[in-house]
Amino acid sequence: MKGTITTANGNVTIDENVIAKYAGTVAVGCFGIVGMAAISMKDGLVKLLKKESLTKGIHVDVDQNNEVTLSFHVIIAYGVSIFTVSDNLVHSVKYEVEQFTGLKVKKINVYVEGVRIID
Numbered sequence: 001m002k003g004t005i006t007t008a009n010g011n012v013t014i015d016e017n018v019i020a021k022y023a024g025t026v027a028v029g030c031f032g033i034v035g036m037a038a039i040s041m042k043d044g045l046v047k048l049l050k051k052e053s054l055t056k057g058i059h060v061d062v063d064q065n066n067e068v069t070l071s072f073h074v075i076i077a078y079g080v081s082i083f084t085v086s087d088n089l090v091h092s093v094k095y096e097v098e099q100f101t102g103l104k105v106k107k108i109n110v111y112v113e114g115v116r117i118i119d
Contacts, residue, residue, distance in 0.1 A: 003062045003103045014101055016060040023070055024054030026096045032085035034075040037113035046113045048075055067106035068097065074110060078117045086110045 003014040027033055028051070036049045036057025049057050059071040070093065076085055094105045 003066055003068065003101060005066075005102050012102075014103070016062060017055055019062075019068060019070075019097060019101060019103075020055040020058040020060045022100055023060070023072075023093050023097050024058050026093050027058075027072055027074065027089055028054065030085065030089045030092055032077050032080040033089060034077050034116045034118060037073040037075045046075070048116070062103070063106070067104050068101070069107045069109070070097070070105065071109040072111065073113050075114045075116050076112055078115045082112055086112070 002016060003019065005012040005014070024036055028035055034048065035051075036054050038047045038049050038053070038056050057073045061069045061071075063069070072089065072093075074089070076082055089110060090108045093108060097103070097105050
């Protein structure tokens with residue numbers, strides 16, 4: 001389902017891929033996030049996604065009340081607090097997506113798929 005904002009002049013419809021792309025860009029800008037992850041279903045391996053493929057590590061769901069639920073599959077930098085990085089990601093993404101789209105973010109799920117040592 002697409003997000004819809006009703007104004008006096010008509011409706012604005014926002015595709016879920018637009019929300020995912022923006023949320024992914026905000027997420028990778030957060031301290032401690034190495035990138036988005038994709039899991040191979042056949043062998044269970046976690047792969048770091050390139051910037052062009054950010055949306056594959058994010059699932060966006062807009063419900064009938066126009067509230068957004070985001071699920072992130074991330075790889076976190078080794079040696080940082082997972083809780084602190086996740087909390088920062090949730091607060092940053094929630095604020096930015098609500099400001100960008102005008103839709104309410106109902107829930108953000110963070111799935112830490114791996115850690116990586118960054119040089």
